Amino acid sequence: MxxxxxxxxxxxxxxxxxxxxxxxxxxxxxxxxxxxxxxxxxxxxxxxxxxxxxxxxxxxxxxxxxxxxxxxxxxxxxxxxxxxxxxxxxxxxxxxxxKKNLLPNAKTVLDYLAGNYRMLIITNGFEDIQHTKLSSSGISNYFDKVITSETAGHKKPAKEIFDYALSVGNFKTEEVIMIGDNLNTDIKGALNASIDSVYFNPSRKGHSAAIQYEISDLIELKTIL
Ligand SMILES: [Mg+2]
CATH class of the missing domain: 1.10.150.240 (Putative phosphatase; domain 2)
Known part of the structure; x- marks a missing residue:
């Protein structure tokens, strides 16, 4: 995941x-x-x-x-x-x-998933900054690895950053699902890497992208997975 x-x-x-x-x-x-x-x-x-x-x-x-x-x-x-x-x-x-604020239900859903799945982060943010955010908000322990575009040498939506994450985390393409809020990086990237994806769209923005799953609240992940 x-x-x-x-x-x-x-x-x-x-x-x-x-x-x-x-x-x-x-x-x-x-x-x-x-x-x-x-x-x-x-x-x-x-x-x-x-x-x-x-x-x-x-x-x-x-x-x-x-x-x-x-x-x-x-x-x-x-x-x-x-x-x-x-x-x-x-x-x-x-x-x-x-700053410590997380999106609604983030902690609840991570607690729920932690028992059943291994989890990674893939982010286009900067290495030092993203690690600080995870520890300040108290969620670093949920993740095996945090892959930033700086360590991977590629940014989402490049297939390479997903391939890198899968090999680092020892995941198979078919057992992974990407959850993200950005159609151009997260969802397009998952498509490029042939992995399933969930588009998190809390403000229910209109779009015409072909997507597999769409949620407006993280709690909905419980029903999709
Ligand atoms: Mg994002």
Missing amino acids: IFDLDHTLWDYDRNCAEALYELYEKNDLKKRGIQSFEELLTVFMELNTQMWDQYDLGIIQRDIIRYQRFHRILLALGVDDYQLSLSMSSDYVSLSPT
Whole structure:
């Protein structure tokens, strides 16, 4: 059984929001003209998603996210201050992975599955950061291995990262199922690697992808498996 981490188990949106709120207060961004924390959050979510999609596609590298993300966000909010953006970026990457919120029922389902299945994580996130998220949220013990694109040398949806995970975990293609929230990386990747998949779609976004299973709450995994 293979899980994605961000937005599938680890509540990325909520954890981001908590970290950003602290940064908003700490840097007194109201004084810099950003009227509310919600403004910062909205722009962050939009630009961050765009940049991660570009990262998944191999268009940009990790350093661009690290050194440009907050600069672009601040500029979009009318604040031109590269030094501030660097210090926010550094604070954000150390603070956000320490946040503990998981998606609803994540813990319940992991407890249930742990008795019956071996589990792995495959993530396009960064090695150091993803390990911090797993331990902060108290779920590292559930997983035999955490495969990041950095260790595998390939990103989802490349078949290679799934092959690597299967060999590291000593799994057979036909006995594995991938659970993830991203059609372009998790679900397409599972298809590329000829393994079954469950699309986790909590907001019930419309789509036209051909998928095997779709759930909006992790608890539904109990009935599929
Ligand atoms: Mg995800």
